[in-house]
Amino acid sequence: MKEYIARFGHGSAKLARQAQSKEKTLAKMERGGLTEKVVRDKILVFRFTNVGKLPPPVLQFVDVTFGYTPDNILYKNLDFGVDLDSRIALVGPNGAGKSTLLKLMTGDLVPLDGMVRRHNHLRIAQFHQHLAEKLDLDMSALQYMMKEYPGNEEERMRAAVGKFGLSGKAQVMPMRNLSHGQRSRVIFAWLAYRQPQLLLLDEPTNHLDIETIDSLAEALNEWDGGLVLVSHDFRLINQVAEEIWVCENQAVTRWEGDIMDFKEHLRSKAGLSD
Numbered sequence: 001m002k003e004y005i006a007r008f009g010h011g012s013a014k015l016a017r018q019a020q021s022k023e024k025t026l027a028k029m030e031r032g033g034l035t036e037k038v039v040r041d042k043i044l045v046f047r048f049t050n051v052g053k054l055p056p057p058v059l060q061f062v063d064v065t066f067g068y069t070p071d072n073i074l075y076k077n078l079d080f081g082v083d084l085d086s087r088i089a090l091v092g093p094n095g096a097g098k099s100t101l102l103k104l105m106t107g108d109l110v111p112l113d114g115m116v117r118r119h120n121h122l123r124i125a126q127f128h129q130h131l132a133e134k135l136d137l138d139m140s141a142l143q144y145m146m147k148e149y150p151g152n153e154e155e156r157m158r159a160a161v162g163k164f165g166l167s168g169k170a171q172v173m174p175m176r177n178l179s180h181g182q183r184s185r186v187i188f189a190w191l192a193y194r195q196p197q198l199l200l201l202d203e204p205t206n207h208l209d210i211e212t213i214d215s216l217a218e219a220l221n222e223w224d225g226g227l228v229l230v231s232h233d234f235r236l237i238n239q240v241a242e243e244i245w246v247c248e249n250q251a252v253t254r255w256e257g258d259i260m261d262f263k264e265h266l267r268s269k270a271g272l273s274d
Contacts, residue, residue, distance in 0.1 A: 046219035047163040057081040064114035076250040084226040089237040092247035125196035137176035164189045180207035198226040
């Protein structure tokens with residue numbers, strides 16, 4: 001019910017009314033002790049710390065071939081580079097290997113042939129939904145940050161979490177009382193505190209409402225690092241991506257156009273029309 005309210009509370013008139021009705025029901029349940037009260041935020045402001053530049057290339061694929069087995073090759077002879085001014089969205093059919101490509105960038109996966117070169121001082125941070133599974137929901141966001149970054153003052157950790165729209169009670173309540181979207185913000189705060197120069201985002205908008213997504217997009221656009229994004233949210237892609245790379249047929253090719261052109265291409269390919 002909480003996710004329905006977040007998703008449809010600002011949609012069409014009919015969906016908004018349904019969301020408002022569910023919100024009233026949820027409020028009654030909270031007052032009656034039938035469900036835990038969820039902490040909500042009033043102001044949504046995300047901020048990533050600018051980190052300066054490294055001389056290019058910061059990440060380079062050199063004749064990279066990869067498959068999970070030699071008989072199942074996902075990519076063949078990839079040659080490309082990513083720099084700190086890159087704003088790339090990876091698109092393509094499910095199973096084409098978009099998330100796999102991110103893991104090759106981080107070094108979590110190793111090519112069968114060729115090499116991935118990374119600048120010695122490059123700091124990479126990757127967001128993916130499995131990070132939420134690692135949160136200790138009995139801890140507060142503040143406790144989690146202080147555990148992950150020991151030796152820091154409490155006020156410093158409060159400020160780090162506050163950069164992603166969590167303040168007051170939301171910082172000190174057990175994270176099980178936070179919405180899924182708020183937990184995602186804790187993860188963003190954890191990643192951002194590492195001051196990455198390259199962000200790899202794998203479906204970052206799951207559980208986020210429109211206002212939160214817009215705040216994320218604004219923060220990314222104001223940040224001076226590099227970005228590689230995997231998302232089914234064409235709206236976010238349109239907001240932040242400057243290049244569209246298509247992953248299919250064992251290759252990665254640059255799309256000559258924006259994401260809306262690519263969306264229309266998919267519709268035409270499927271035989272759809274307005």
